[in-house]
Amino acid sequence: MAEFVDIQYSQMLSGRLDNFKIKHTNPYKINFRCPICGDSQKNRSKARGWLLERDNKFNYYCHNCGASMGFNYFLKTVDPLLYNDYIAEKFVANTHADDTKKETDFKTKAPVFKKNPLKELKKISQLSHDHPVKKYVVKRQIPPQHHYRMFFAPKFKTWINTIIPDKFDYIGKDEPRLVIPFVDEHGNCFGVSARGFNPDGIRYITIMFDDRPKIFGLDKVNFDHPYYIVEGALDSMFLENAISMNGAEGNGNSANENAIYVFDAEPRNKEIHKRMERVIKNGYKICIWPDNVVAKDINDMHLKGVNVEKLIEDNTHKGLQAELKFQAWRKT
Numbered sequence: 001m002a003e004f005v006d007i008q009y010s011q012m013l014s015g016r017l018d019n020f021k022i023k024h025t026n027p028y029k030i031n032f033r034c035p036i037c038g039d040s041q042k043n044r045s046k047a048r049g050w051l052l053e054r055d056n057k058f059n060y061y062c063h064n065c066g067a068s069m070g071f072n073y074f075l076k077t078v079d080p081l082l083y084n085d086y087i088a089e090k091f092v093a094n095t096h097a098d099d100t101k102k103e104t105d106f107k108t109k110a111p112v113f114k115k116n117p118l119k120e121l122k123k124i125s126q127l128s129h130d131h132p133v134k135k136y137v138v139k140r141q142i143p144p145q146h147h148y149r150m151f152f153a154p155k156f157k158t159w160i161n162t163i164i165p166d167k168f169d170y171i172g173k174d175e176p177r178l179v180i181p182f183v184d185e186h187g188n189c190f191g192v193s194a195r196g197f198n199p200d201g202i203r204y205i206t207i208m209f210d211d212r213p214k215i216f217g218l219d220k221v222n223f224d225h226p227y228y229i230v231e232g233a234l235d236s237m238f239l240e241n242a243i244s245m246n247g248a249e250g251n252g253n254s255a256n257e258n259a260i261y262v263f264d265a266e267p268r269n270k271e272i273h274k275r276m277e278r279v280i281k282n283g284y285k286i287c288i289w290p291d292n293v294v295a296k297d298i299n300d301m302h303l304k305g306v307n308v309e310k311l312i313e314d315n316t317h318k319g320l321q322a323e324l325k326f327q328a329w330r331k332t
Helices: 004-015 071-078 080-095 099-109 132-139 144-149 156-163 270-281 298-303 308-314 319-329
Strands: 021-025 028-032 049-054 057-062 068-070 151-153 177-183 189-195 204-208 227-230 242-244 259-261 285-287
Touching: 004 028, 004 057, 004 071, 004 080, 057 071, 068 071, 071 080, 132 177, 270 285, 270 319, 285 319, 298 308
Parallel strands: 227 242, 227 259, 259 285
Antiparallel strands: 021 028, 028 049, 049 057, 057 068, 151 177, 177 189, 189 204
16 A cells, blocks of 8 residues: 555545545545646546555556556645645654664665765854854854854855855855754755855755755754744754754654644744644643743843743643634734
8 A cells, every 4th residue: 555644644635625535545645626737628427546555655647648657746736835744754763763674775865975065164153153154153142062063164155166066156256154964864964054144145054955844953852751842953953862854844744743833932833833733732742832932033042141941841842722812822
């Protein structure tokens, strides 16, 4: 049978696809109007799009326009936000597989480099105390035990082009950046988030070396114990046993029962509202910040002298209690 995650997410599309019907379950056959070509414009009952299970895989076919693709590409085309959840859930599911399966998965998915791409850079822990980027990290009060997890790239675009040739067509005046790598539990670097310091430039640039969710902290987290899921990599360094999702993947379909979701304290942010609603709906624990919280993210709270872990512990809820707290907290 096709992977459970594929079946689960194919059924989530029922509200998006016209004339959606599960015709058979072993093997799976799902029929609907093709969203690629729109199917017949004269007959609204026509449904010539099919998700078919063959050789334990899902594939999409349309007998009208001839579209043919794997389920992951079809999902990305139809619903990019749901696709983000799908990729994250499949990735986290792989991290819980048995050791043999994990080794196989990562051999096929991990980027293949002739050498460690981070080897060319200095760790923040190796920089002198008067180095500007070291000063920035110290000013943010990022705990010293995490300084080795961040790097300094004096010419970021030039460095990236040594890893992915011609990633940047035009380098121009290259700039230094603080590099925060995404590293899996095997030590493989599969992407980076890089913070710039030019007030007129792009603050963060994310470059992925592989098609995985932008999860920071997989090399350190223990999923068998309570762990936090926060929004930014720097924020995760102020909590014990934490990962960061760094984007829209953090919305409640990619964790286990030990997860505690901690979103930024932005009660008027409608995008955060949607993510929090999904987390609560899926039954996970979530931090609902009190009204008197002094900053919008964990790093800023720490800078203002807040005991962040205690604040989160005192304001973590789930189920109906989380729903009631969320409705009182959100500002429309």
